Amino acid sequence: MNAVKLNEIEAASPSVVYTAGRDFAAALAETAQFKAFEQAHEALSQDVTAQQTLAVYRNKVDSLSVLLKLNAASEAERAELEQLRQDYLTRASVQAYAAAQAELTSLCQEAAGKISAAIGLNYAASCGTSCCG
């Protein structure tokens, strides 16, 4: 009888685990949620008005950053900032992207939750994305 323990024979090599990971990625990429997310991402990146609005909003936030930190921005400045934010958030492409991302996030949380429960490690936290930021 060979002295090698059964566990040692059966241990999956890293390459086998990577292959299983790639199969998992391929299956996730084939889901309706992932495809919708990719489509929404593409549509958002093609929405020039949304990108311009976002750029203007970010520039405005940068220019007011000190005043905002000191809570010293004027009412008009705050209103302008809020308007820009709303202009961006109410774009159809932005709303579609947010909805698609929420659907995909929910699916990924379900899959990661199943993995975490089985392996005894929190998947997201172990991969350096702590839920506490």
Added chain:
Amino acid sequence: MPKFDNLPPELDKATDGLIQNLLASEPFQAYQKARVQYKSDQQAHALIGRLSTLQTELRRQQTNGRVAEADIKELGTVQAEVQSNSTLLSYSTTQQAAANFLREVNQDISQLLGVDFASLAKQSNCC
């Protein structure tokens, strides 16, 4: 035990495949072994409990502005005991190795997807 039955069949199957292979990998086999040992080691649990109680007590004392020298000394002793406890050491080391391996697998998955899977899987309301 939570149920995870909302996954599309193909993804569910692939998730099971990934789980089986992760569990069969060397880092996870070592981690599971250390985990079982830790669960049954009452001395290790008592040490962790003592450390936790002492840390809580010292935080309370710090808030009140008076820290007992004896408690600081005991904390140092318990910390040294924890760091030299073979069960805890093995549990901690193997857990870290398993997490490192998982991170590598996640990087591979994320590269294929073009988006970080772990970030998407992060629970936004867990804190």
